[in-house]
Amino acid sequence: MEQVKGIYKEYYSSCDKLLSQYSQLSKIESTTKVPKVFITLGFSAVVFLFILLxxxxxxxxxxxxxxxxxxxxxxxxxxxxxxxxxxxxxxxxxxxxxxxxxxxxxxxxxxxxxxxxxxxxxxxxxxxxxxxxxxxxxxxxxxxxxxxxxxxxxxxxx
Known part of the structure; x- marks a missing residue:
């Protein structure tokens, strides 16, 4: 289980670092108090669901x-x-x-x-x-x- 947590933290931090270059996401994160990684994943999931349906x-x-x-x-x-x-x-x-x-x-x-x-x-x-x-x-x-x-x-x- 610790190995999975380590992999999660590694991917989370690399995604967060990548997304930090977009100031709009940082503004949305500070406004909503939701991490930009989760905002991006949620938006991607909704878009994928629309395509799938x-x-x-x-x-x-x-x-x-x-x-x-x-x-x-x-x-x-x-x-x-x-x-x-x-x-x-x-x-x-x-x-x-x-x-x-x-x-x-x-x-x-x-x-x-x-x-x-x-x-x-x-x-x-x-x-x-x-x-x-x-x-x-x-x-x-x-x-x-x-x-x-x-x-x-x-x-x-x-």
């Missing part, structure tokens, strides 16, 4: 896919390094392709149980800096198709 899930999932990514993209543009720019550019390419495919196959996707839950998990995987999912998909699928199209176009113009 299909209450505004299309909007919520698209907001997740767009909202944080737009904020992170602006932050990447303003940062001096180029590495984060590449991550977010590849994310937007993959996200755009995903939305294009989804638009033309929505009649099939409607029948997939928990589609929006799966899409949310997929979008989070795409955007997380730890997983670099968008870069993996881009390098594995999008880039080879693009290079193939580029090569065939160049051959036709010769």
């Amino acid at each position: 299909n209450i505004g899930s299309r909007f919520i999932v698209n907001f997740i896919g767009f909202g944080y990514s737009a904020f992170a993209s602006i932050r990447a543009i303003e940062s001096p390094g180029k590495d984060d720019d590449t991550q977010w550019l590849t994310y937007w390419v993959v996200y755009g392709l995903l939305n294009l495919v989804e638009h033309f196959s929505s009649f099939v996707l409607y029948w997939i149980p928990f589609y929006y839950v799966l899409k949310t998990a997929f979008l989070i995987w795409l955007m997380l800096p730890n997983t670099r999912g968008a870069e993996k998909l881009y390098n594995s699928y999008v880039k080879p198709v693009y290079l193939n199209m580029k090569t065939s176009t160049q051959e036709k113009t010769k």
Whole structure:
């Protein structure tokens, strides 16, 4: 039991440290006297429940896919390094392709149980800096198709 408490304290303190960089959460914490970790977990649980019960899930999932990514993209543009720019550019390419495919196959996707839950998990995987999912998909699928199209176009113009 002590081991579980130690793990809990470790995760709690790392989440609290991460969330402390957002001043709005600190203001809410001081107003409500509820720790910002619990506020974030509660809000995430409500959002997940809405997605699971299909209450505004299309909007919520698209907001997740767009909202944080737009904020992170602006932050990447303003940062001096180029590495984060590449991550977010590849994310937007993959996200755009995903939305294009989804638009033309929505009649099939409607029948997939928990589609929006799966899409949310997929979008989070795409955007997380730890997983670099968008870069993996881009390098594995999008880039080879693009290079193939580029090569065939160049051959036709010769």
